Amino acid sequence: MSHPLLTRIDSPADIKRLSRAELKQLAVELRDHLLQSVARTGGHLSSNLGTVELTIALHYVFDTPNDRLVWDVGHQTYPHKILTGRRDRMPTLRQLGGMSGFPRRDESEYDTFGTAHSSTSISAALGMAIGAQLRGEARKAVAIIGDGAMTAGMAFEALNNAGMPHQGRLADVLVVLNDNDMSISPPVGALNRYLARLMSGRFYAAAREGAKQVLRNAPPLFELAKKLEEHAKGLVVPATIFEEFGLNYVGPIDGHDLDSLIPTLENLRDRGGPQFLHVVTKKGYGYKLAEADPIAYHGPGKFDPAVGLAKVVPAVPAKPSFTQVFGQWLCDMAAHDTRLVAITPAMREGSGMVEFEQRYPGRYFDVGIAEQHAVTFAAGLACEGLKPVVAIYSTFLQRAYDQLIHDVAIQNLPVVFALDRAGIVGADGATHMGAFDIAFVRCIPNMSLLAPADENECRQALSAAYEQNHPVAVRYPRGTGAGVAVGTDLQTLPWGKGEVRRQSGAPSGARIAVLAFGTLLYPALQAAEGFDGTVANMRFIKPLDTELLAELACTHDALVTVEEGCVMGGAGSAVAEALAQAGVQVPLLMLGLSDQFIEHGDPAKLLALQGLDAAGIERQVRARFGGFLASASTGGTAANVKVLRG
Known part of the structure; x- marks a missing residue:
């Protein structure tokens, strides 16, 4: 399919020159280009197919980038x-050195706020709106938030603040709520289009405010009119909760109908104060396969549109992922212990919990995108004698750090993370x-x-964690x-115990021990050759196997720690x-992730750039202890080692 209109669009200013009919054609071309592009690279698809018309309408109506668009969660911004x-x-x-899959301020002036974790857009947009107000600048701030992101408490904290002068x-x-978990039938859509345009317009606002002023002189009539208005609006819109926050609610409207979106957004643009627009879209819209299975097409790899x-059956059975190992362990442990309950903050598929939900629906809890609640909810369950397992991405646990400390750790509750x-x-x-x-x-x-270093150890580590009567995290x-x-x-793994997997045969003066934490054991074994x-x-990072550490420190001339985590405060720091606590002095090289934010790219390439593949580990060991090794191989004395230790 050719894209004659899309190829003319280099900025939102070009969109504003198009007629309404051309905007609709642009949506067709944009959706096709999006589908073909993601099919070649992989990436988020369903969510982006659903925001094509909404994106066009926002850039057509608002003066971007002067007006600020803040997208939440950010995977709908292609x-x-x-x-x-x-x-x-x-x-x-999403390739090394390429364009990010999320908004980034350093990538474009149109990306006004970096968003990749959910539920931050309303807070950021409100800050931008108040910032413009304090600086005396006329601009609008728009937060586009998905219905899933609205499940997080931070979104409601921001709404509560937005209604305060x-x-x-x-x-x-x-605030534009992009609701893609429901649909509107054509008759209701047409009615809602009319009501949305009416309620967002100046005439409706002026009439409503004028009537209020008149009726305030007759309190009983004012209260009656207010209740009638709320009841009438409640018949067609779920407005009450948002209006209680002090926002003017409009919608729901069809998010794929430009004839509805554009005039409604124009009306809301021209009104002052906090506004809330409820837009209904469909994930995967315009691509039937994604519409039918939006979860499968949420973040696909490369495919033929x-x-x-395609369901490819490999000739050799594929290795199970760590996520799959966890999912199977969860089901097996649940069969063994009826106290087990499992919690996820809206990551059922990503965390490998589909089978568990099917087999144990009464013990499965998806709390939505609400990591803080997930952790404290688990704490409450643990207080009642249950054994909660919280399946959560490492990066998302950061959002519940206060709850991890105050609600779980201080009370020493047996929650497995x-x-x-x-x-x-x-x-x-x-x-x-x-x-x-x-x-x-x-x-x-x-x-x-x-x-754990591998798949089997991961299963054993989870079992060992589950046996404990205090909080334990297993990272994989x-x-x-x-x-x-x-x-x-x-x-289970023997609690708090590591193991030697390779023994050096090097002469005294050149014995180096590598202490590997996690899956980097395998490149460390290769490097040690x-x-x-x-x-x-x-x-075990905590409790650290101090007996094994003491033995290695006493029998080797230098130590190297290797971990797939930040060096600052990491496992190497624990060593x-x-x-230091034991008063042992031995040269120590700590390898891990450097003090920087690591950008997107192929994981193997990123590990190599961090020096954490086999070649990189060996290279860094030789760079630090090269003279050391050379001296020993040519019959160097113990004095060489003593100098290094100093």
Whole structure:
């Protein structure tokens, strides 16, 4: 399909020159371009197909980037990116050095706020609206938030604040609820279109305010009129809760109907104060396969749009992912212990809990995008003698840090945290990297933290965590591991114990021990072949196996720690602290993620850039201890080691 209109759009100013009929054709071309692009690169598809018309209407009506658009959660912004001068960058989407899959302030002036975790848009847009007000600048701020993101408490905290005047003036902020979990039949859609345009217009607002002023002189009539208005609106719109927050509610309207969207947005643009527009869209709209299965097409890899996501049966059975290992363990442990309950903050598929929900629906709890609530909810369940397992991405646990400390750890409640996506996750970029959980979990009293090296150890680590009577987190990466066969029993790892997986045969003066935490054990074993090092699979970050550490420190001339987490405050820091506490002085090299936010790209390439593949580990060991190793190989003396230790 050719795209004669779309190729003329390099900025929103070009959209404003189009007729209404041309805007509709632009939507057709934009949707096709989006589908073809994502099919070649992979990325978020269903959500973006659903926001094509809404994106066109927003840029047509508002003066962007002077007027601020804040997209929440951010995975619905591909049409926005295409229409704001980044059409030619779509082939680089989510690739190393390419365009981000989320809004980024450093990528475009049209990306007014970086959003990749949900439910932040209303707070940010309100801040921008108040900021413009304080600076005496005339601009609008618009938050576009999905219905899933509205389940988080932060969104309602912002709504509560939006309805409060600052210095006697209400903020000019518009909240657009992109509701893609329901549909409107044509008759209701037509009626809602009419009512939305009426209620958003100046005539309705002026008439309503004028009537209020007249009726205030007759309180009984005023109250009667107010109740009649609320009742009438309640018949066609779920307005009450938002109007109680002080926002003028309009909708719901069809989010794929430009003839409805544009005049309604124009009316709301021209009104002052906080406004709320309820727009109904359909995930995957315009691509029948995605409409039929929006979850499967939420974030697909590369595929042929003409065929869809083909069900390929591999000749050799694929290795199970860590997520799948967790999902199977969860079902098996639930069969063994009726106290087990499982909680997810809206990540059923991503966390591998589909089968658990099917088998144990009464013990499965999806609390929506509400990480704080998920953790405290688990604490409440634990207080009643249940054994909660919270399946949560490493990066999302950050959002519930207060609850982790105050509601779980201080009370020493037996909650298991299954931290998926620990370490580098790839295409989603800095906002989704699980870089910090080691540092922020291990410093909390009563908490333990495990880092299994492979799939079977992951199952055993989860069983060991479940046996404890205090909070425990088990971190594991996205994707597959070394391909180790996974047992079917509920055997546990020996608590707090690591193991030596390779023993160095190097002479005295050149013995180096690598302490590997998590799945980097395997590249560490490969790297150690190059310098004949000892390799320990530590498995436990907290409690650290101090006996094994002391033994390695006493029998080796240098130590190296390797972890897929930030070096600052990480597992290497735990080793350094333990050595210092014991009064042991030995050269220590700490390898992990550097002090920077790691951008999107292929995980293997990102690991290599961080020096955490086998070649990178060996290179860094030789760079630090090269003279050390060379001296020992040529018969160097112990004095060389003593100098290094100094």
